[in-house]
Amino acid sequence: MTDPDDTFGDEALAAEYVLHLLDADERRSFEARLSRDQDLRALVHRWEALLAQLGEDVPDIAPPQRVKTAVLDAVGPPRKTGRRFLPGWPALLGGLAVAGLAAIVLLTNVLGVGRDLEPAFRAELSSEDQSVVLVASVIPATHEIIVEPVAGTPPAGRVFELWLIAEGATAPVSLGVLESDGPTRIRVPDEIAPGVRTGTVAVSDEPPGGSPTGVPTGSVLATATFEDL
Amino acid sequence: MTTRDDIEAMIARVALRDHSAFSSLYDATSAKLFGVCLRVLNNRSEAEEVLQDVYVRVWNKAGTYSVTGHSPMTWLITVARNLSIDRLRARETRTGGIDRALDIVDDRPGPEEVAVARSARAAIDDCLDELDTARADAVKRAYLDGDTYKDLAHRYDVPVNTMRTWLRRSLIKLRDCLTR
Missing domain, CATH: 2.60.40 (Immunoglobulin-like)
Structure with a gap:
């Protein structure tokens, strides 16, 4: 692109990377270094955090409902939120069983046996x-x-x-x-x-x-x- | 009010493919991220498409969120902003870099939408105030409007080299202010 002003070295390079200001060649070589240089990754993370504050200032704007519908469709069908344990008739029986169990627990508690x-x-x-x-x-x-x-x-x-x-x-x-x-x-x-x-x-x-x-x-x-x- | 902890918990559950947590995360954060996409792209239909990509990315990458060490909103804003800039750059390649000033659209947020923003000024604003107005503006343009060095050089009528030196100095000054 231009003669880089190297006064600030990697610090400035990391900021430019985060801002997407590097040209294609610079970006590629920076990314190659990034994959093996933990300090460089830390610099990038710091700039991301610092500059994201500018994003926090941007006013909220509610997107139309169709975007949410498309997003949810894109990630697959919604999981059924927990099949009811023992539905229908069995639930009633289950309920009775639980009631019975509660009675037993109560009893054992009274007797001090098997508590906990x-x-x-x-x-x-x-x-x-x-x-x-x-x-x-x-x-x-x-x-x-x-x-x-x-x-x-x-x-x-x-x-x-x-x-x-x-x-x-x-x-x-x-x-x-x-x-x-x-x-x-x-x-x-x-x-x-x-x-x-x-x-x-x-x-x-x-x-x-x-x-x-x-x-x-x-x-x-x-x-x-x-x-x- | 959804807290930072709430959002982190939602992301952790999204990592485990919890659709209802994903839906809640969308509800809690999509207005902010749509604001960011729209600010960068300045075009509603493109912003909607990118927002959709952002959440699909979040769904797929939620498991790696914690290794970034970012706050949840930093992470989400960074994803939204990066995908928006990618889209912007792709658009420029397609159109041969037609001056974006031509397609300033009227779907900028209306006054009531602007009014709901800004409960607290971020620390970065105070530090931007310490910079020369034009320089603070250049930093914002690079981040929020996706301006390139060429765009900025043109806008401030300086050679590209000079622009780069300018912006680098401003960024370092900003960092120093924020870390002191």
Whole structure:
């Protein structure tokens, strides 16, 4: 483009990159450096944050509804928001069973037997087509999550991995890989345990041994939140 | 009022393909991002198309959001602004760089839309005030209007080299002001 004024070196170059002021050649060579230079990436991030303040000042303008419709269409059909656990008649029976269970819990509480060792809340993780259904129950006293497969197994050569996104967290935390053919008991680390009740659990399919990166790498089959039992 | 934490939580859930969180994220942030797209592109139908691309990008990239270390709005604004500038540059290539001043359109935000903006002045405004008006203006034009060095040189009637030196100095001054 021009003779660059190199007085400010990478600092200015990073700003120009963020502003899209570099010409094609400069941009390419900057990006090549960026891929291997962490300090340079940090400079770019800093300029992005600094200049984004100019964007914050731009007045809000509500886009027409059709954009939202198009956006939601573009990312696929909406997931059914959690199939009602035991719908219809079974729900009634389930209700009676829960009532019965509550009576038992009450009794055992009175007797002081088995208190706290019952699951206190539960989430049903079902994939959109219902081909995979898992039920996660939590025993708060022992910080345990028990995941029971109801339907479906992982694809051949893959495993299911359970994740938690605590309320307000910015990234999912792995709770562990699930057994492919039976219930899995997972002891949740103490520092994570308080966030389970209000968090979201998710199950993804991953290579054997679980995600190598610490975030889900395969498809996320289902997400759910817990409901008190 | 949606807080920063709310938006971060929505992004985390979007990373796990949570459609309802995605819908909430759209509701909470699309007016700001549409404002940015419209400001850069100055054309409603193009801004709508780019806004759609922005959210598809957000859907696909939500999992990598946390590694940027940005605040959620910084991240979203950066995505919206970058895709808008890409669109702007593509348009210029197509039209052979016809002066954009010719297609200033009337769909700039109306007065009532402007009035709802600006609850608090960002720190950057105070620092821009410390720059010479023309220089502050050049920084904004580069970011919000996608002006190139050539556009700016033409506007301020200086050689491109001079423009580049000018803008670089202004940027460094701005950074110094914001970090002191």
